[in-house]
Amino acid sequence: xxxxxxxxxxxxxxxxxxxxxxxxxxxxxxxxxxxxxxxxxxxxxxxxxxxxxxxxxxxxxxxxxxxxxxxxxxxxxxxxxxxxxxxxxxxxxxxxx
Amino acid sequence: xxxxxxxxxxxxxxxxxxxxxxxxxxxxxxxxxxxxxxxxxxxxxxxxxxxxxxxxxxxxxxxxxxxxxxxxxxxxxxxxxxxxxxxxxxxxxxxxxxxxxxxxxxxxxxxxxxxxxxxxxxxxxxxxxxxxxxxxxxxxxxxxxxxxxxxxxxxxxxxxxxxxxxxxxxxxxxxxxxxxxxxxxxxxxxxxxxxxxxxxxxxxxxxxxxxxxxxxxxxxxxxxxxxxxxxxxxxxxxxxxxxxxxxxxxxxxxxxxxxxxxxxxxxxxxxxxxxxxxxxxxxxxxxxxxxxxxxxxxxxxxxxxxxxxxxxxxxxxxxxxxxxxxxxxxxxxxxxxxxxxxxxxxxxxxxxxxxxxxxxxxxxxxxxxxxxxxxxxxxxxxxxxxxxxxxxxxxxxxxxxxxxxxxxxxxxxxxxxxxxxxxxxxxxxxxxxxxxxxxxxxxxx
Ligand code: SF4
Ligand code: SF4
Numbered sequence: 001x002x003x004x005x006x007x008x009x010x011x012x013x014x015x016x017x018x019x020x021x022x023x024x025x026x027x028x029x030x031x032x033x034x035x036x037x038x039x040x041x042x043x044x045x046x047x048x049x050x051x052x053x054x055x056x057x058x059x060x061x062x063x064x065x066x067x068x069x070x071x072x073x074x075x076x077x078x079x080x081x082x083x084x085x086x087x088x089x090x091x092x093x094x095x096x097x
Numbered sequence: 098x099x100x101x102x103x104x105x106x107x108x109x110x111x112x113x114x115x116x117x118x119x120x121x122x123x124x125x126x127x128x129x130x131x132x133x134x135x136x137x138x139x140x141x142x143x144x145x146x147x148x149x150x151x152x153x154x155x156x157x158x159x160x161x162x163x164x165x166x167x168x169x170x171x172x173x174x175x176x177x178x179x180x181x182x183x184x185x186x187x188x189x190x191x192x193x194x195x196x197x198x199x200x201x202x203x204x205x206x207x208x209x210x211x212x213x214x215x216x217x218x219x220x221x222x223x224x225x226x227x228x229x230x231x232x233x234x235x236x237x238x239x240x241x242x243x244x245x246x247x248x249x250x251x252x253x254x255x256x257x258x259x260x261x262x263x264x265x266x267x268x269x270x271x272x273x274x275x276x277x278x279x280x281x282x283x284x285x286x287x288x289x290x291x292x293x294x295x296x297x298x299x300x301x302x303x304x305x306x307x308x309x310x311x312x313x314x315x316x317x318x319x320x321x322x323x324x325x326x327x328x329x330x331x332x333x334x335x336x337x338x339x340x341x342x343x344x345x346x347x348x349x350x351x352x353x354x355x356x357x358x359x360x361x362x363x364x365x366x367x368x369x370x371x372x373x374x375x376x377x378x379x380x381x382x383x384x385x386x387x388x389x390x391x392x393x394x395x396x397x398x399x400x401x402x403x404x405x406x407x408x409x410x411x412x413x414x415x416x417x418x419x420x421x422x423x424x425x426x427x428x429x430x431x432x433x434x435x436x437x438x439x440x441x442x443x444x445x446x447x448x449x450x451x452x453x454x455x456x457x458x459x460x461x462x463x464x465x466x467x468x469x470x471x472x473x474x475x476x477x478x479x480x481x482x483x484x485x486x487x488x489x490x491x492x493x494x495x496x497x498x499x500x501x502x503x504x505x506x507x508x509x510x511x512x513x514x515x516x517x518x519x520x521x522x523x524x525x526x527x528x529x530x531x532x533x534x535x536x537x538x539x540x541x542x
Contacts, residue, residue, distance in 0.1 A: 016171060016173065016199070018123070018124065018171040018173075019123065020122050020123055021108060021117070021120070021122075021123070022114070025122070025126070027171075027173040029199065029201070029227070030226075032174070032201065034126065034173070036114055
């Protein structure tokens with residue numbers, strides 16, 4: 001399984017998500033990349049990243065079955081490649097807890 | 098008004114991104130906004146028949162209100178054109194206003210106002226990398242360029258590129274409309290772009306605006322289309338960054354698809370706001386048949402985009418008509434709607450430049466060229482008039498020569514994702530738009 005699943009991640013601060021009937025459109029104001037999130041579930045995952053302790057929890061919160069976690073991890077890696085999402089630095093408090 | 102045969106309008110739950118795009122988006126991805134019809138030049142092929150300012154042009158305040166609305170709709174960037182947008186006295190003010198409101202700007206210019214000082218401004222943090230500059234050049238030599246764009250226009254464009262380079266502005270675009278005269282110069286264009294640290298952008302000549310008058314003489318010959326296709330295959334495949342604005346999907350019928358959406362985006366993901374606030378389906382379709390509404394009169398841009406009857410009609414899958422039996426229909430999709438319309442061909446048939454040769458056949462048949470529904474060309478030519486237009490202008494008919502033919506018109510009597518989108522739809526696909534220098538941006542000439 002992709003190590004990313006156990007890590008805390010977040011939407012990049014320079015990215016805006018625009019809801020669309022098929023999911024959402026993500027735009028990165030820094031590198032000006034436009035990306036399409038083709039599934040509402042993926043949008044929910046991406047939106048929920050910052051609030052979840054790790055990616056796996058974000059997937060569970062969005063109702064993605066475990067059998068699809070690997071596929072979603074790959075999609076998230078794709079988003080990370082253009083800095084749409086990025087690893088979230090762990091704050092001291094979180095580490096203690 | 099019915100412009101196409103009846104088509105289904107219910108969006109499927111799943112399906113490829115291209116299929117989703119056919120049903121339209123909540124806001125456009127490729128929005129062109131022509132700020133003025135005024136222009137210092139009189140290019141022979143101007144898609145918007147520009148020249149004179151329209152007295153109804155949006156005021157500065159009205160233009161800012163449009164930007165506010167685009168920000169609310171999350172239209173992340175806009176292609177600004179004209180006319181020559183930089184000759185609007187409030188151009189720089191509007192540019193800054195847009196950038197400050199999270200609406201990035203890519204503007205097209207002939208370069209006339211890109212002074213060293215403006216170039217420094219564009220390269221400065223005030224623009225924050227939110228501004229793209231696209232210099233129009235339609236010949237790699239002055240001779241070829243000035244023939245269609247007018248005397249001195251080549252020097253103006255190169256001076257602008259030099260000023261941008263000197264100011265440290267990175268990655269300007271050189272935007273070329275491909276014609277019969279300049280297809281042989283593709284390598285020279287690429288060399289010019291490299292010299293100025295710019296990116297080459299090639300777009301298709303369409304018979305829109307004054308382009309209708311010169312299309313017969315300027316559109317690439319069949320063998321040149323092949324040359325262009327081969328060149329594009331070579332230069333877009335290895336990530337060398339030649340942009341095409343998704344212009345050439347009709348060339349896909351030569352074999353392999355070019356990177357891009359391969360879909361007519363008009364009214365679906367593409368549209369035009371003209372200088373007086375009229376909203377058209379596409380910058381190449383400035384004609385009353387493709388007018389969706391006016392943002393001042395019809396409750397704002399969002400209202401027009403989301404509810405106009407015309408756009409509703411355009412947002413359904415295309416029917417192939419005479420193209421349906423063609424093996425290349427999936428990638429070529431019958432080509433460009435505007436090119437068909439302005440050459441008087443049926444919208445659900447082959448493109449006039451169909452590379453399988455059906456266009457020539459269709460052009461030879463019976464057709465009626467639609468009359469332009471507006472024209473902002475200068476009433477009397479100036480010293481900037483290109484030679485090409487001078488050659489096309491008829492000598493004035495003297496009173497005694499009046500004949501039934503005196504009024505006869507001697508003019509031409511006349512998309513991102515391809516790779517990603519064709520992946521199996523099963524995986525949660527974060528399809529990427531600009532992976533390979535692909536963007537939706539129907540061009541301005
Ligand atoms: S340029 Fe042609 S193909 Fe492209 S959006 Fe406009 S009408 Fe459609
Ligand atoms: S027949 Fe139609 S679909 Fe086939 S190549 Fe020509 S324009 Fe394209």
